[in-house]
Amino acid sequence: MPVSATGVTAPTRAPVITGLGVLAPTGIGTEEHWRAVLAGRSAIDRITLFDPSPYPVRLAGQVPGFEAKGRVPSRLIQQTDRWTHLGLAAAEAAIADAQVTPAELPEYEMAVVTSSSSGGTEFGQHEMENLYQHAPDWVGAYQSIAWFYAATTGQVSIRHGMRGPCGVLCCEQAGGLDAIGQARRLIRTGAKLVMTGGTDASLCPYGLTAQLTTGQLSTVQDPARAYLPFDADACGYLPGEGGALLVVEDAEAAEARGAAHIYGRVLGYAAGFDPPPGSERGPVLGRTVRSALADARLDAADVDVVFADALGVPEADRAEAEALTEVFGPRGVPVTAPKTLTGRLYGGGAALDAATALLALRDQTVPHTAGPAAAAPGYEIDLVLGEPRPTELRTALVVARGHGGFNAALVLGHAQQNRDK
Structure with a gap:
């Protein structure tokens, strides 16, 4: 095997994906999402997370029936944003799918790299409302970390004892691929398992207003005609929330632990x-x-x-x-x-x-x-x-x-x- 710049023997086989955790508008869970995709079942509908009537964009994709309670430790619900709640739930699902027990692996050989776009938007909005409507002492201490782009990476790392290299890529829609690319780099330099991917949850008045500044969102009110890429009637896109986290592993390490399945490389x-x-x-x-x-x-x-x-x-x-x-x-x-x-x-x-x-x-x-x-x-x-x-x-x-x-x-x-x- 070749030796990397860090002195670690670099793997010669492409990393493998052994676990998927999907929380998407099309469904909570990988197979539910996939069934919706194959059926062409749209999750685009009127926004219900807040009243969208004052805004020109009123349609979006929302994760159906997601409640952090029962999926996220109660103290973290109060300390983090919905975007991190989705990420923690997706990480749990990916780990379960991969049938891996992080506590049984060397903690410094497990890493976390996620993608973030807007960070903890809804949490930040509420804290700004407390500031503007009341006084600075109404702003909670967790504002300092809940909005932060690396919050999901940090919480996943802490919760699962993944103490190897951790990071976040802030490249908007491209970030999810950049995170997976970075996961591959970490595998090449000695990591055996990397939790990677991304989630987002910017469906709140503050988040939507920020998105409107691009001028690229669709204002069409018909869910069937609002988002038509490559079509002659294309008129912009619609926002959504959710995403996916993936377990990426060194191929030999995955085989050595008897990984239940491999989705791809x-x-x-x-x-x-x-x-x-x-x-x-x-x-x-x-x-x-x-x-x-x-x-x-x-x-x-x-x-x-x-x-x-x-x-x-x-x-x-x-x-x-x-x-x-x-x-x-x-x-x-x-x-x-x-x-x-x-x-x-x-x-x-x-x-x-x-x-x-x-x-x-x-x-x-x-x-x-x-x-x-x-x-x-x-x-x-x-x-x-x-x-x-x-x-x-x-x-x-x-x-x-x-x-x-x-x-x-x-x-x-x-x-x-x-x-x-």
Whole structure:
């Protein structure tokens, strides 16, 4: 085995994903989410977490029936934000799915890396209300940590005794892929297990107002027509909450402990950053995808499905369609965007896409994109519509772009695809 820069013997096999914890608008639990995706059952509906009537955006994807009580220790419910509650519950589910007992593993060989977009938005809003409506001494001490982007990482680390390298990636929608990419780096430098992925919960007046400043949210009031990426009637996207956490393990360590199942392998990853508006250089998404494929030592022809970023803003959709066409050729690979069922989940969105891609690899089925009638004229992509498409799947590419220029690409392989790295 080669030796890493840290002096640790670096693994030569791609890390494996052994556990998934999904809390999404499409359902609490991996299989419930997957059934909704295959059925094209939308979770987009009127916001009920607060009264949305004063706002132009009134639709979103909400995690159905989620209550922190019973899923999160009572003291943490008071000390942390809903976003962290979702993350703690997702971590518990991922650990149970992986059938791993953290207490039986070396604590410094377990790490946590999550994605965060807005942090503890709702908690922060309530504390600001206390400040403005009352006085500084009304603001609780936990405001100092509950809003913080690393709060979920820290709480998961503490709760499960994962004392290896821990961190958070703040890259908006792209962050979930960046977190998984960082998990792979940690595996290469000695970690045996990494809890990674992301959740988000910014559906509150403060959070929605902040999101409205982008000018990219859909104000259409019909849930069936509000979020239509790649469609001629695309008019923006809808927000959502939730996400997914994944257990990523060193392949040999997973085999040594007798891992119950392997969903897939992390074969390649790359990130890029778009130049500022008005620059002569265009978006770099195509280059990012090619870099991820090169990192995986794969050709474009080896990719069997693309899970698209699918912003739903015509200009951004066109840029993504052109990038995919540039890399794969006209209609060269099936493209799907199940996020039309949930809305964009920001820090949790790309992680949920990765989890969904792993389920597609497991069941050899490309889920369809619910909502759009057809790809808009000029978009030369094979957008999977109408119903799922059973087909042989060995490799999936997940693409994500974050507000401000972040973009990332992740290459996932089937559980039996064992490439040396």
